[in-house]
Amino acid sequence: MSESMEWFGVRSLYHFGVNSKGINVFEERVVLFRAKSFEEAHKKAELEAEDYAKDCDFDLHPEQIAYKQDGDALIDGYEVWSELYEADLTLNDFYRERYEKYTYHPENA
Incomplete structure (x- = not known):
């Protein structure tokens, strides 16, 4: 009997590069895959x-x-993605720490 195929979202993290100030830029990327198991995904x-x-x-x-x-x-x-975190911060402070503190702002060409 074959297993049914299910959808999995998989997050990967990349070093995107370094800006002109010498600061690292990262990309967090979620891609969907159809697979029979976590291992296959x-x-x-x-x-x-x-x-x-x-x-x-x-x-x-x-x-x-x-x-x-x-x-x-x-x-x-x-x-397509859900992950839980815990922190001794307010919702607004957590948002700023997780999503705004390291926001990449492309440099003007």
Whole structure:
């Protein structure tokens, strides 16, 4: 009996480059894969991430995080990633620390 295929969102982290001030720029990327298991999704994600890093000349962090999609087939408004964090911060402070503190602002050409 064959296992059913499910959707997995897999997050990878890349070193995107260094800006003119010598500050590192990173890319956090979530890609969807259809697979029979977490193991299969990770294998697909590893290959895709390695190709992406090679094509873009990025460094790839070796750890990936996978999230199994729950529910029906992908539809408008379908959740593709969810991760829980804990911190002794207010919601606004957590947002600033996690999402604004290291925001990349492309330099003017």
